[in-house]
Amino acid sequence: MGSKSTAKRADALRSIDAIVQAAAECLGRNPEASLSEIARAAGVGRVTLYAHFASRAEVVDAAMSRAIDRGNEALDAVDLTGDPLVALARYIEVGWHLVDQARALLAAAQRELPAGRIRELHSGPAARVEGIIARGRAEQVFRTDLPIAWLVNVLHSVMHSAADEIRAGRLTSGRAADHITATVLAAFTPPGKPVPEPGAGE
Amino acid sequence: MGSKSTAKRADALRSIDAIVQAAAECLGRNPEASLSEIARAAGVGRVTLYAHFASRAEVVDAAMSRAIDRGNEALDAVDLTGDPLVALARYIEVGWHLVDQARALLAAAQRELPAGRIRELHSGPAARVEGIIARGRAEQVFRTDLPIAWLVNVLHSVMHSAADEIRAGRLTSGRAADHITATVLAAFTPPGKPVPEPGAGE
DNA sequence: CATAACTCATACAGGTGTGTTCAGGTTAGA
DNA sequence: TCTAACCTGAACACACCTGTATGAGTTATG
Structure with a gap:
């Protein structure tokens, strides 16, 4: 649908995947895990997380x-x-x-x-x-x-x-x-x- | 057990009751209701709540x-x-x-x-x-x-x-x-x- | 009525979380 | 190679919660 603008770079996709996976793990242990915690577990900076997900809700939804x-x-x-x-x-x-x-x-x-x-x-x-x-x-x-x-x-x-x-x-x-x-x-x-x-x- | 020290005054008991009742109502609507919210609903100052309950856990337990x-x-x-x-x-x-x-x-x-x-x-x-x-x-x-x-x-x-x-x-x-x-x-x-x-x- | 108990508003201290900005370093990909 | 996309840590603004302290006013109760 809207994938015309700019194809994501490979490293970006890798980051997103790591974040979603880490979110599933962290939230699986503790439903109140913070985004800082998830970013750390994913091995990415907290800012990077916000570059791909606008809000906490989006991260939870993806996980x-x-x-x-x-x-x-x-x-x-x-x-x-x-x-x-x-x-x-x-x-x-x-x-x-x-x-x-x-x-x-x-x-x-x-x-x-x-x-x-x-x-x-x-x-x-x-x-x-x-x-x-x-x-x-x-x-x-x-x-x-x-x-x-x-x-x-x-x-x-x-x-x-x-x-x-x-x-x-x-x-x-x-x-x-x-x-x-x-x-x-x-x-x-x-x-x-x-x-x-x-x-x-x- | 430890009720020897000083019997609670009538107004204190009334406050405690109002707080517990308000807690039951507020937490019944929203499990994350804050103590400020509960105190307000009870018609009591936030400080008064802390005079009777040492922590949030005690309030929840009472409710x-x-x-x-x-x-x-x-x-x-x-x-x-x-x-x-x-x-x-x-x-x-x-x-x-x-x-x-x-x-x-x-x-x-x-x-x-x-x-x-x-x-x-x-x-x-x-x-x-x-x-x-x-x-x-x-x-x-x-x-x-x-x-x-x-x-x-x-x-x-x-x-x-x-x-x-x-x-x-x-x-x-x-x-x-x-x-x-x-x-x-x-x-x-x-x-x-x-x-x-x-x-x-x- | 006098005193101890109670209440209150205000304010402070400390903590956590969210979301944003910025400037500089890194990497993918044409 | 060169550029745009990407990543990064640090810092900021904001909001909210908990718990404590203070001092002055109010009320129960002996």
Whole structure:
């Protein structure tokens, strides 16, 4: 679109990349990390950072976008077709890890970015889950008495919950996926139908 | 313990109360509200605030404690004995509202107070839920293949999720309790057993 | 009513963060 | 090679928060 004016020089692109990467790391550790801190971690001067990003919000947005892109790439490698129960289990296996890693980064984004932007960034992963749920509903293995948006939110909410539990030392990361899957699968089961046994997914 | 030195004067107690109340309101709107803002809202000079609270953390702690106390009082009026399914539904009916109101206040507490203190403050409500779940397990209506601590967390996680959905305009507060109950009841159902129909609780 | 407790406005000290400016050194790229 | 883009540290302006000190006024309470 607007790339006509002047192509960025190679070293500029390298700086920008280093900044975004450092931002993802710093904000991932501490959502309140300052721009000075991020610039230092990126190995560039603070002024250089301001040469490429007009405000703190822009840096956070770029870091968050990067994390989402990485997540989408990881999910591209997962087969989410076929049995909705299996697809959901596979999504959780990969997705909870991503949620766990981007935890603090999300916290930063929620403080710095408007709510609409956050949802926009999540539209990619959200669409996948919606697809799985819709298919599960059509096959009558997932409940239809609650809105899809709600079910999507429940899934992500439980994944976040697992991340908190791990940090509190009450859950080991090895069992996280199992717990999430067992919980969500039951939560998604239509009223009157039996909850799927855990043995089926293994 | 140390109340021997000098009994506080009536106006001092009034000021303290006004500050705690204002803190709950301000932090409820914005977790980053400054002490100046809180003092102003309380109708008190900033210096007066410092005369009663040594640090920001103390103010947040007091506000959070107050909110928890209110919550415990509200829960005291609820009959949580008898059928675990009914008890859980009743807990959600009241508890969801409390979570929704104290949402931002909790965010402030999580930033200002050590994690141990937060859990300590929540021990009251947590014990109630644990009681209900333990009873449900004994009666074989709740699953035993996941730790109680995890189930407690799932419940609160879903309640928080509902609060977020309402703020995003995707859920009306009237239906929140129903959605939460339907979701959590299914999530708590033992594998192999049918999930309870929504008609049963009404 | 008299005194100790309380409140208040003002002001100061110290800290942190954001965003901008400037002048001089470095590097990519034609 | 030569120029424009880039990077840099230092410094500045501004805003905001925390916490403390002071001195004078107000009020509860014995």
